[in-house]
Ligand SMILES: NC(=O)c1ccc[n+]([C@@H]2O[C@H](COP(=O)([O-])OP(=O)(O)OC[C@H]3O[C@@H](n4cnc5c(N)ncnc54)[C@H](O)[C@@H]3O)[C@@H](O)[C@H]2O)c1
């Protein structure tokens with residue numbers, strides 16, 4: 001099978017595709033050519049209203065089902081997604097520009113993993129019994145109600161699933177707003193869930209930019225907000241959600257350190273730096289963009305990295321031989337090129353790349369800077385593109401202090417053959433998601449998320465259940481109340 005690039009309608013509400021042409025047109029651009037491949041419409045207030053009402057109604061029906069019944073629906077959806085992996089991956093590649101080589105293994109597949117995992121957990125979610133002498137108590141694990149998910153553009157299928165799978169497993173409903181840059185795949189994931197047996201209205205997708213997100217976040221019918229996006233947007237969404245004291249999960253940006261000690265397996269470390277800077281053309285939140293390399297091995301590291309960059313195959317992302325795609329948009333390309341110019345102007349040594357690629361599409365060369373210092377803009381701000389900065393260091397205490405010298409705390413990685421050092425360093429870095437002799441693995445069984453400005457809460461693993469459910473405590477007295485009067 002294959003999906004039409006133009007979906008049946010812009011929104012998916014109450015189990016069906018819904019259009020409202022009163023909404024602002026939303027062109028969908030293929031990043032490899034700049035061509036418009038579909039046109040959708042932003043959600044109007046009427047669409048938002050319809051989605052939230054449908055979600056409220058469906059949530060009551062869904063929460064009344066047993067966890068095992070809910071889990072069956074999620075696991076069925078996972079199976080359907082796996083069956084349609086190729087079609088969903090092709091759609092994701094058209095929308096994001098990420099190479100099909102990647103989307104075939106990292107996007108719909110990750111969505112299926114999340115639905116399968118939380119489908120399995122759904123039947124196990126319980127409260128607990130607490131004995132209190134002759135009295136006793138118990139807790140009931142309850143859903144929060146209607147959840148709003150808001151996504152970034154880099155992993156659209158994964159983001160809707162990482163939010164919806166735990167939300168639905170716990171008995172909530174979801175209204176999801178994908179990024180306005182990549183609106184296509186979320187519609188198909190919602191469609192699959194409905195096909196798998198989710199009641200109409202349980203999962204809804206509405207399109208639009210920040211104003212639509214804001215309308216959702218501030219609506220009194222919403223009980224929970226989960227955002228994947230930049231720190232700047234996180235601040236706005238967190239503040240807006242605070243007005244209604246809404247439960248939030250914030251998956252935000254990073255400026256993560258990747259530390260390579262002098263005893264590391266150097267080829268493996270170079271592989272980690274490539275995975276942590278150039279996969280998805282560098283558009284990955286957890287990327288280890290500050291690559292601290294021990295001074296004694298820096299030149300050898302750079303030489304091996306430059307050699308490996310000869311393996312970059314840039315071009316049509318739908319060609320499975322391509323392993324390096326364009327930036328998602330013209331705007332993102334301009335932002336990244338601006339950072340590259342700042343790197344040059346502030347004195348970093350350009351080792352590779354450094355410019356846009358002529359021709360159609362939003363391509364940039366994979367770029368490596370050396371002699372980067374902690375105060376340079378490229379070492380301080382999230383770039384969200386294929387720009388790797390190498391910084392030198394001498395000793396462990398020094399590198400840990402410098403690694404932690406950032407307001408963000410999403411990820412950190414260490415490459416060393418000394419396992420005691422590996423765990424000592426990981427114990428001291430201030431980051432939520434860490435890697436030893438690897439980078440950017442994100443299995444659903446491990447919590448994912450950041451500390452400091454990088455976020456609040458965790459996605460994936462059993463930890464996510466805490467962020468999509470609440471406990472009701474019940475005290476049961478076996479005798480009479482001992483009232484003072
Ligand atoms: N921590 C993670 O898991 C993770 C994963 C992927 C991306 N990211 C981060 O996302 C960023 C890149 O994605 P982006 O450019 O789409 O981010 P963004 O912050 O510009 O937008 C994210 C989403 O928020 C919406 N939005 C914008 N303003 C809003 C408002 N006031 N109220 C409600 N919604 C609003 C956007 O429409 C979009 O859907 C990077 O900073 C990256 O690190 C984080």
Ligand SMILES: C[N+](C)(C)CC=O
Pocket residue numbers: 154155283284285286440442448
């Ligand atoms: C969660 N992850 C790392 C796969 C994608 C973040 O941008």
